[in-house]
Structures are given as structure tokens and as C-alpha cells.
Amino acid sequence: MRRDHRPYWMHRLWENFENAWTGHFLAPHFEALGPKPKIVRPWHVEVFGPNIRAGAHIHLIASAADPIRFTVWSPKDQAGRIDIGDFVFMAGGTRILAAGQIEIGDNCLIAREATITDCDWHSLYDRVDPDPPFKPVKLGHNVWIGDGAFIGKGVTIGDHAVVGARSIVTKDVEPYAVVAGNPARVVKRLDPDTPMRTRADLLGAGPDTDRFFENAYRNTMAGNSTWGWVRSKLFPKRGD
Numbered sequence: 001m002r003r004d005h006r007p008y009w010m011h012r013l014w015e016n017f018e019n020a021w022t023g024h025f026l027a028p029h030f031e032a033l034g035p036k037p038k039i040v041r042p043w044h045v046e047v048f049g050p051n052i053r054a055g056a057h058i059h060l061i062a063s064a065a066d067p068i069r070f071t072v073w074s075p076k077d078q079a080g081r082i083d084i085g086d087f088v089f090m091a092g093g094t095r096i097l098a099a100g101q102i103e104i105g106d107n108c109l110i111a112r113e114a115t116i117t118d119c120d121w122h123s124l125y126d127r128v129d130p131d132p133p134f135k136p137v138k139l140g141h142n143v144w145i146g147d148g149a150f151i152g153k154g155v156t157i158g159d160h161a162v163v164g165a166r167s168i169v170t171k172d173v174e175p176y177a178v179v180a181g182n183p184a185r186v187v188k189r190l191d192p193d194t195p196m197r198t199r200a201d202l203l204g205a206g207p208d209t210d211r212f213f214e215n216a217y218r219n220t221m222a223g224n225s226t227w228g229w230v231r232s233k234l235f236p237k238r239g240d
Contacts, residue, residue, distance in 0.1 A: 002240060005232040007224045011217055018042055030054060034086065036203075049073060049098075051081035055106070057203045059089045066092025066112060073099050073119075080134075085141070087199040097121075100134035105141035107198035111165070116151040140175065142198050160196055 004011075022042040027033045029047035034056035039045060044062035049072030062068045068090055074080040080098045085106035093113035096102055100118050110116075119134040135154030139145075143157050146165035157163065157173040164180030164187070173179050178188040203209050232240045 005224055005229045007226050008218055008221045011221060054084040055086035057087045061091050063092050069095045071097045087203055099132060101136040103138045105139055107142040107200055108139055109144045111145060111147040113148045114145045118153045160190060
């Protein structure tokens with residue numbers, strides 16, 4: 001379809017349903033889930049294991065084809081954990097897998113099917129070890145991880161860095177660096193003196209931001225009707 005035919009009331013009803021599902025079914029699986037999460041199709045977000053924490057305004061877009069998975073595997077007395085900052089966005093297919101510790105800073109953007117893991121999960125010679133070694137992974141603030149990228153164990157990515165699509169990152173990335181390739185190498189450096197806008201600038205205004213999005217949806221859906229939506233579903237035509 002070329003546009004959203006839903007009337008505004010239908011959008012609000014669906015959004016309230018997703019929010020209610022998040023609060024009732026999904027939030028209890030987190031050790032902590034900050035205020036105002038925006039989770040699209042929360043029934044396709046999988047949270048497994050202890051010590052998984054997310055900050056305020058987390059935004060997840062999941063689907064049946066691309067679920068989002070947070071997994072902490074903590075055998076014996078190993079205290080694995082995943083800590084996610086405020087205003088973080090993750091697209092469908094993202095996998096965060098921790099045997100020890102993964103830390104994701106504020107305002108990070110993680111694109112579709114990216115994987116972040118602090119462990120190989122098997123050694124070369126012992127492939128049944130239930131307690132594999134790990135090395136902590138840390139993403140700084142405002143890091144952008146491209147589509148299908150892989151972030152391996154022991155990696156630290158500095159603030160404002162960018163990881164290109166399909167990149168394999170096995171070594172630390174400096175702040176403001178742009179890396180790409182397999183293995184990932186620096187292809188560009190951002191200017192640290194250029195002002196950087198982040199998701200906090202968009203979502204951090206509290207009630208004003210809520211009104212902004214409400215007005216945006218109302219304007220986008222102005223003129224839509226319930227019958228028009230039904231007609232577009234049952235009798236679609238060119239231009240729908």
C-alpha cells in the first residue's frame with residue numbers, strides 16, 4: 001500500500017493495545033524497563049535470562065519474520081547481563097547475546113539483523129563446554145550499527161562511531177570513526193566539532209514530544225475514514 005488508510009482512532013486503539021501488551025506480558029521479563037517504551041509488535045520480542053535492563057524511550061520494531069532477541073546465558077555463578085541506555089532504537093532481527101556483559105549507551109541506533117555478542121559460545125576444540133569464556137562488549141553513546149553488522153567479543157565502540165552494513169567488528173572502534181568491511185577497518189572519521197543531533201533531541205522533550213507525534217499522526221491520517229480503510233482492504237485500487 002502507498003499510504004496508511006486507517007482513521008486516527010484506529011491507530012490510537014492499536015497503539016494502546018501494543019502498549020498494554022508491553023506492560024503486561026513483556027516488561028516483567030526485563031529486570032528493568034524504563035518509561036515510555038515504544039515497541040512495535042511486542043509479542044515478537046524475546047527476552048531470555050536474568051539481568052536485562054533497558055532505559056527510557058527504548059524503541060523496538062519487531063515482526064514475525066524479524067523478531068528481536070535479548071539473551072543472557074549465565075551458567076553456574078557467572079552473572080551475565082545486558083544494559084541498554086536511554087533513547088535506543090533497534091530494528092527487527094537484532095540479536096543481543098551475553099554470556100558476561102554487554103553495555104549499550106544512550107541514543108544508539110541498531111539496524112536490522114545486527115548481532116552483538118560477547119562470546120564465541122564454543123571453543124575450537126571443546127564444542128560442548130557449558131561455560132564458555134567471554135569478553136565484555138561496550139557501545140558508547142550515539143553509536144550507529146548498520147544493517148546485518150556483527151559485533152564480536154571484547155569490542156568497545158566509541159561515542160558517535162558508525163559501523164557499516166554487513167561489517168564484522170572484532171577490534172575496538174575509536175570515537176567518531178566510521179568502519180566497514182570484513183574485518184572492519186576505518187574508512188572515514190567524523191568531525192567532532194560538528195554538532196551532533198541524537199534521538200534524545202527528538203524524544204527528550206516529554207509532553208511536547210507526545211503532542212508532536214499525536215499532531216503528526218492526526219495530520220497524516222486527516223480525511224481517512226473507517227469505510228475508506230475497509231474498502232482499501234477488500235477492494236484495493238491503484239493509488240492505494
